[in-house]
Amino acid sequence: MAQFWREYRENWIATLALAVVVLIVAAALAAPLITPQDPYDLANLNLRDARRPPGFVGSGGYVHWLGTDAQGRDLFSAILYGLRISLQMGVAAGAVAFGLGTSLGIMAANIGGKIEQGIMRLVDLQLSFPAILLALVLVAVLGQGRVPLIIALVTAQYAYFARTAYGAATAERQKDYIEAARATPLPGRSIVLRHLLPNCMPPLIVVGTVQIANAISLEATLSFLGLGLPPTEPSLGMLIANGFQYMMSGRTWISVYPGIALILLIVAINIVGDQLRDQFNPRLRR
Amino acid sequence: MLGYIIQRLIQSAFVMLAMSALVFLGVYAIGNPIDVLISPDATQDIREATIRHYGLDQPLWRQYLAFLGRLLQGDLGRSFVLNIPVLHLVLSRLPATLELALTSVLIGAFIGIPLGIYAGYRPESPVSKAIMAASVLGFSVPTFWVGLILILTFAVNLDWLPAGDRGPTVEVFGVGWSFLTWEGLRFMALPALNLSLFKLAMLIRLSRAGTREIMLSDTVKFARAAGLTDFTILRRHVLRLISIPLVTVFGLEFGSTLAFAVVTETIFSWPGVGKLIIDSITSLDRPVMVGYLILVAFLFVTINLVVDLTYAVLDPRLRRGRRV
Numbered sequence: 001m002a003q004f005w006r007e008y009r010e011n012w013i014a015t016l017a018l019a020v021v022v023l024i025v026a027a028a029l030a031a032p033l034i035t036p037q038d039p040y041d042l043a044n045l046n047l048r049d050a051r052r053p054p055g056f057v058g059s060g061g062y063v064h065w066l067g068t069d070a071q072g073r074d075l076f077s078a079i080l081y082g083l084r085i086s087l088q089m090g091v092a093a094g095a096v097a098f099g100l101g102t103s104l105g106i107m108a109a110n111i112g113g114k115i116e117q118g119i120m121r122l123v124d125l126q127l128s129f130p131a132i133l134l135a136l137v138l139v140a141v142l143g144q145g146r147v148p149l150i151i152a153l154v155t156a157q158y159a160y161f162a163r164t165a166y167g168a169a170t171a172e173r174q175k176d177y178i179e180a181a182r183a184t185p186l187p188g189r190s191i192v193l194r195h196l197l198p199n200c201m202p203p204l205i206v207v208g209t210v211q212i213a214n215a216i217s218l219e220a221t222l223s224f225l226g227l228g229l230p231p232t233e234p235s236l237g238m239l240i241a242n243g244f245q246y247m248m249s250g251r252t253w254i255s256v257y258p259g260i261a262l263i264l265l266i267v268a269i270n271i272v273g274d275q276l277r278d279q280f281n282p283r284l285r286r
Numbered sequence: 287m288l289g290y291i292i293q294r295l296i297q298s299a300f301v302m303l304a305m306s307a308l309v310f311l312g313v314y315a316i317g318n319p320i321d322v323l324i325s326p327d328a329t330q331d332i333r334e335a336t337i338r339h340y341g342l343d344q345p346l347w348r349q350y351l352a353f354l355g356r357l358l359q360g361d362l363g364r365s366f367v368l369n370i371p372v373l374h375l376v377l378s379r380l381p382a383t384l385e386l387a388l389t390s391v392l393i394g395a396f397i398g399i400p401l402g403i404y405a406g407y408r409p410e411s412p413v414s415k416a417i418m419a420a421s422v423l424g425f426s427v428p429t430f431w432v433g434l435i436l437i438l439t440f441a442v443n444l445d446w447l448p449a450g451d452r453g454p455t456v457e458v459f460g461v462g463w464s465f466l467t468w469e470g471l472r473f474m475a476l477p478a479l480n481l482s483l484f485k486l487a488m489l490i491r492l493s494r495a496g497t498r499e500i501m502l503s504d505t506v507k508f509a510r511a512a513g514l515t516d517f518t519i520l521r522r523h524v525l526r527l528i529s530i531p532l533v534t535v536f537g538l539e540f541g542s543t544l545a546f547a548v549v550t551e552t553i554f555s556w557p558g559v560g561k562l563i564i565d566s567i568t569s570l571d572r573p574v575m576v577g578y579l580i581l582v583a584f585l586f587v588t589i590n591l592v593v594d595l596t597y598a599v600l601d602p603r604l605r606r607g608r609r610v
Contacts, residue, residue, distance in 0.1 A: 130545035136563070140570075225430075225549065225564060226568065227567065248442060
């Protein structure tokens, strides 16, 4: 572990990216403590403060460092609260997709036969179909809200985990240590859980990292299209969409700042994922 | 070869059947289309007449069979909202999307492949590193955000290009096209660029990886020994060798470009099928949703089939009826 960390720190871009991710997650978690305003409490909002540029001192008596949006929300507060929602959705969807996809993939590799073919055929079919369309239709059909959104994101993403887990599990299963474990009286279940699964983890962690970023991006896209969460609790995508109409008249900050927060988060997670991939890859090992 | 083609055709037909059932169940079984069709204060008689008119009183499997029967005759139903046949509606919007998707795929190919070959040819140069960093950004930054920045930069701040809409079109064979006039191209520039970014990033990565591999191969060594210049080697040998996998990805990506057009078309209010599906989702226009999805599924299955058959032509090992 210590060595892994030492190797990780050799790449300063990846280290910076990790720091950015940690910082954003911490800021989002601590949002109620460090923001001047609860942006979801309508009583706090004053329309006289709406669409003010960054640096404006509003009726609350504090400086809106990033300006305010069309409802008079302090953008800094709205961005941190929006990040909370984006992260929640991304992590929740990522975790469920991880569990579901990994179980399916390992099951397919272990059981074999018709079930293996059925599962993998379905997974391949889904991988050839664009995730965004699938999520779009599901959200449209299931309606708005957190649960439908997570279902849509999971459906769009579990196939990547299933593919990766299947690939890793079929490769690991042929190795001697599994063969040795089979010779002992251990039940099949504990061979899978104790020996097979841990050894399939590295590629799954990489996919998991990238898929959390993808889930956040997908959620933002859906929200931007008006198909995400209800507008009373805007996530980053909806903040950007709300600001879009004011962009033409030069009030660019309403869209630009939430966008920068979103991009920072997604790009940083992707860079961390790339670094993990390189470090887990035995071919690049020194 | 013939056996292989027949096998793949039957497979595709089954996939289409499964997709139609999934789409039908997904869109029709959940939620109640009657609420959309009938205003809440309609009388009981009107309600029942409407329900019977659309066959919504039948059991689900019967509705599906009726739907399938109409589908085979090319009838995708009528839009609840616009009361136009769905097929007509989708087909009238399709040229705008096809034009946009094709342009963006071409931009991706003509810019992405040369950049990728260069990055693979000189992997250590700062230019290559910049190209690769840009491709990482192209992969991870959401399309809609890039679209906003494009509008902000080129339409609002610089005022060089229009921010949205399709602009003037030229009628050829009864269909309006943008790419035939300078003005139309100006309207198409930003959306096409926006849509091409993901493909651009992907083609850069693929052609870079391919080039790096081939530059180390014996082919290139012998070509160098024969005294060919590096440019000739790149053009004659590397480009030709990396083109086979690129063609596959290219074909598959064309389908997903049509899907991603949903986002781009919404931002730039481009009147294509992507905008149509978003509008139909917000107005709960189920027949349009189903029709669009069936057509997209059909397109995907067709593209997969064509790619597989092309492979069979290129790779003789597949021809002997190997199971895929």
